[in-house]
Amino acid sequence: MMNLASRHRINWLFVLVLAACQMTTPAATTSPMAGDTIATTPLDVASSTGATAAAAPTIVEAGPNTPHPKPRPDTAKPETAAVADTAKSDAPPPVPPSPQQVLCEKSGGQWATAGDSGANVCVKRMRDSGKRCNKKSDCSGQCLARSQTCSPIAPMIGCNDVLDSDGRMVTYCLN
16 A cells, blocks of 8 residues: 555656646747747758758748638549449449248348358247247247247247246257
8 A cells, every 4th residue: 555655755746747748848839829929840841852850940920810721622532432433343242132031031031140050040020029928839939938928039049948838948959
């Protein structure tokens, strides 16, 4: 644990560091909104001469009536569109739905990838979802053992505790 004297030393050290940071800020960073002068460095001086050292700052008067430069037109949009068109042409064409998928979707199901094998299965919502049950025959899907309610979907992928046709709890696994 840190004692009180150590905490005070750390707090004072923190205050001194902050004070030193504030003392070293240059005067050239005053607000241009108040009409103060600001220092700028032209970029073309270093690039045209090939010099790597910074050029001497130029003093520019900034005030409330100083015109602001107009933004450059966005030239990236046409290039982005060209890149997007190439990406679309490189993408493989969509795979047409299988006859099983078409039948599944026509019957109100949803074609999904399920299980560890990545096999496709037709998942359907059950009309009696959430209804109270005591055995499998009380539901169009499965009778869930923990809640004793009918399952919301069929098939139930994975391992689930269900009630069988005699009302006994069994673990049903479907991968």
